[in-house]
Structure formats: C-alpha cells, structure tokens
Amino acid sequence: MTSGVILPDPRFLKIDDSNRGDHYYLSVDDVCYYVYEYTPGAGFTGDGNQLIVNLKKKMDRKARPDWKYKGRAIRTCTAILSANINEQWLRVGTLVPVPPSKAQDDPMYDDRIAQVLRGIQRPFAVDIRELVRQSQSTRASHESEGDRLSPDELEAVYSIDEAEVAVREPAKIAVVDDMLTTGAHFVAMKRVLSRRFPRASIVGIFITRRVLPRPDFPDVADLVFE
Amino acid sequence: MSLLKKLQSDDGVAVSPVSPLKELGAYEAMWLEQKASFKTVAERFASDPDALPSDFVSADEAEQRGREVLAKFRQSGVQKFGVRIHRTGDYPQKLRDAVHPVELLYYQGTWELVNTRCVAVVGTRKPSDDGIRRAMKLSRELVAKGFTVVSGLATGIDTAAHRAAIEAGGKTIAVVGTPLGECYPPENRELQDQIARDFLLISQVPVLRYARQKYFVNRSFFPERNKTMSALTDASIIVEAAETSGTLIQARAAIHQKRKLFILNSCFERTDIKWPAKFEAEGAIRVRDFDDIWRNLA
Numbered sequence: 001m002t003s004g005v006i007l008p009d010p011r012f013l014k015i016d017d018s019n020r021g022d023h024y025y026l027s028v029d030d031v032c033y034y035v036y037e038y039t040p041g042a043g044f045t046g047d048g049n050q051l052i053v054n055l056k057k058k059m060d061r062k063a064r065p066d067w068k069y070k071g072r073a074i075r076t077c078t079a080i081l082s083a084n085i086n087e088q089w090l091r092v093g094t095l096v097p098v099p100p101s102k103a104q105d106d107p108m109y110d111d112r113i114a115q116v117l118r119g120i121q122r123p124f125a126v127d128i129r130e131l132v133r134q135s136q137s138t139r140a141s142h143e144s145e146g147d148r149l150s151p152d153e154l155e156a157v158y159s160i161d162e163a164e165v166a167v168r169e170p171a172k173i174a175v176v177d178d179m180l181t182t183g184a185h186f187v188a189m190k191r192v193l194s195r196r197f198p199r200a201s202i203v204g205i206f207i208t209r210r211v212l213p214r215p216d217f218p219d220v221a222d223l224v225f226e
Numbered sequence: 227m228s229l230l231k232k233l234q235s236d237d238g239v240a241v242s243p244v245s246p247l248k249e250l251g252a253y254e255a256m257w258l259e260q261k262a263s264f265k266t267v268a269e270r271f272a273s274d275p276d277a278l279p280s281d282f283v284s285a286d287e288a289e290q291r292g293r294e295v296l297a298k299f300r301q302s303g304v305q306k307f308g309v310r311i312h313r314t315g316d317y318p319q320k321l322r323d324a325v326h327p328v329e330l331l332y333y334q335g336t337w338e339l340v341n342t343r344c345v346a347v348v349g350t351r352k353p354s355d356d357g358i359r360r361a362m363k364l365s366r367e368l369v370a371k372g373f374t375v376v377s378g379l380a381t382g383i384d385t386a387a388h389r390a391a392i393e394a395g396g397k398t399i400a401v402v403g404t405p406l407g408e409c410y411p412p413e414n415r416e417l418q419d420q421i422a423r424d425f426l427l428i429s430q431v432p433v434l435r436y437a438r439q440k441y442f443v444n445r446s447f448f449p450e451r452n453k454t455m456s457a458l459t460d461a462s463i464i465v466e467a468a469e470t471s472g473t474l475i476q477a478r479a480a481i482h483q484k485r486k487l488f489i490l491n492s493c494f495e496r497t498d499i500k501w502p503a504k505f506e507a508e509g510a511i512r513v514r515d516f517d518d519i520w521r522n523l524a
Contacts, residue, residue, distance in 0.1 A: 007276055010315040012240040018247040033240050036315035042338035049338060089239045174239045203239050213336045214423055
C-alpha cells in the first residue's frame, strides 16, 4: 500500500505511561514529544548522544575546530523537526523556544534552540517567537549535579515578552527544547504561558529525553546532572 | 498503511507520532495471534514498509496489551526498561541485516553500549574445562582491546564470557531468549540483574506470549535471539559447539548478515563434528591465534 505520503524517519515519539516516570515533574496532562534518548555518562555514542553533545557545545569553544559540529547539529535538528511538525498545525501554531539558561547579555548566551527553529522553511511564514524571557542567568541544568531547578524557581525568573505577543495572540503553542530532563523547564514554561494565554493549547517538543538506566537512580536529588 | 489512516493519525503538532506503550502493546498483540513467529511478523512488516505495530492492531487492543506488559513487568521486578522501535530514534539499523528483522525490542540498562564495537562470544551450554578457559581468556582480551563482549546469558560459554568481561572491568551485553524479568537458567538471575543494571540487557521476546506458553514452546526463542545477537555485533566467535548446537544458528546468521565469523581452532581439531569445516568453506575464519581475530577486526 503506497500512499505517496512520506513519513518522517525518525518519527516523533510520545511521552506516555511507559516512560513518563523518568521525568519527575511531568503529569499525565503534559503532551510531550521527543526524538532520541540520551543517557548521561554514556559518552559520545549513538545518534541522540552525539547530537546533543554537539548541539550543547558552549559558546567559548567558538575558536575551536570542533565548533563546526554545533552548526551541523543545529541543521540536523532543524531537519528532524521540520519533517515531524504537522503542516496544518504550523499554519496556526507558534513555536516557542525555552529561553537559554544564560541571560542575553551573558557572553555564554546560546540561543541554539531559536536557531534550530528559524531554520524551518515553509511556503508561509512560520511563527517562531521567544515569548518567554529569562530575567537572570541560571546555571544550565547539565552543568552541575548540585543544581536542581524546580518549576517554581524557573517560573520566578520567567516572564512573558509582551513585545513578542503584540503580533497576535498564540492559539497553539509548542515549547521546544533540546532535552527533557525532570520536566521542570517545560512545566514552568507551560505555567507562565497558560496564565497569559489561557485558551492556548501547549505541548512540548524535545530533541532528546534523558533516561537514567539504573533503577536506583530516580531519587529527585540525583535527577539533574547531564 | 493507507493515506487516510496516515492523515487521521496526524495528531496536532506531530505527523504520525509514536507512543512506545501503544507500539509495544500492538507488537505483543501481533504475537498473541496463533501462528505468530518472527518470520510471520517480519513478513507482515515487509509487506507494508511504512507500518508500525499499531497499524496492524486496534488502538484499544494495543493500549490494553501495553498495560498488561507494564503490569507484568511490575510483577516481575522490572523497574526500568526501554523499547526500540523501527522508524524511531535509536533503533539500530544493523538489525535490518537479519532475514527476519525485529521491529521492536525491549532493553534494560545503558542502550548506548550497542553503539560501541561489539563482538559476540558464544558456544555450548555444556563446555569442556578448556572451553570455559578459552571463553574467559578471549573475553578478557576483547575487553583489553576495547570491545564490548556480547553473549546470550546461557549456561556454559555464554556465562563464562559475560563474567570474564565484567571481572576484567569491561563492558558486556546480554541478548536473552527470555522476556525482561524472566531468567534462564535461574542461577544466572544475579548476573542478569547486574547486566541489566550496569550494562545492557536486550530481549526481543514477547512478554505476554511467553507467559501463555509452556517452556518447551518458549525454547524456540533461544535460537531466535542468536540471529539478533549476530546482527547487533561486528563479529561472532564460536568457542565450542556440538554438531546440533543452537550456537550454529548464530554462525549461519553471521554468514548471511555478512558479519565476521570466527571459529576457534580447537573446534576444527575435533573429529566428531563437521560444522567447522562447513562454515570455513562459507567464509568463517579459523582462529589459530588470537591475532587472527585482531587482524580481521581492524
């Protein structure tokens, strides 16, 4: 049965009852999609691990020869998202990157997710808006084991950028980030966005979701360290 | 999969997103059909190359079977597990080299180990003392060269290979012929748990079908996993095996899948078996010295 429809490969996977337990703050009402799994400490092996390591290369590595891999990773992510995001949805929906962990005036500010989204090309204008800004730098959740940001803490530094809202009020929002860990960033984004846009549907899209292979890991104290 | 179905499956922001729970439930449902085998299941997918398990099963049944698997895993102490599904991220493309590739498999542990350089060490469940010694030495040498040692967690050569790899501080993968949460032989439970926790345990065995069948029927899952083991590895090394050993399934698979097949010289020196010469004629490499392995794996 050939239908003529080309399906994306790899396809988006969904967070469901078989894997939600890996993401402490997510509840059954949270609709989230991902592409790859990432295992902390498993090194530079596997599509997901390689992509995320390259994508997250820090801004102070710009002069290094490996910097080009970051650009490639951004383009790969763009291609995957572009193939998986429904055309009909994209005509009316708004893609919202999770703000970088560093504030805009920080030299380490890295808007890689916004760059990934800006690469998505359609015959119509794709609505990509940085609707949520972060008022001060937080440590990226992958930097330190001790850094465990909760949705409450993130919510406190997130605010709606009203200048971005002015265009038109979003009706459908997809919050996009490179990695789903505890779900704290997504939950905080969803709270801030749904307070401002109570009628909008809000889902999450992630390049990878973090898995912790050992069953004795899920204590929340150990959750954020990738 | 029909165009209509594809369009209907568009679900908001995502084009045909895949729910792991539904897919594993659908895969299990396909396996509950009476004549299901890896061959018949693979043939159904071959007839519709875009299909996922959920394309062959009603949504309700897929959901229900998925929940049954979760319940079964909880019951058997499987706290964490993952699945790999064809056409989604992290599915190992090397599985497609098998005659009847598996569309979905379960695992516990660190999946990324499948992306390291993997070599399978396999052999009889009733080895000689020399066979055990050879398996252990081989395993240690593989570890020293940076390979991950893959085996099937059976009694005998498999167990020796896994244990030696772990003792040498190396990495190991077990591709088992039982579902996650089940263990055969029972005395390997602790080793299986250790591999599931610290390394990687892979099973293609449908959980619900296995639970509904008698042991003698479930035995057929053992040789099937050898084909997957071969597909996942760069090479298979046979340490010791009788003329009717299940290990030879892996030898055949390795040749067919164009993987390297190594047979230890001691197998050729036996007068009671003919398989070493037969596989050598088909391209297997006779290992007189471990350098014969390293040269060919370079």
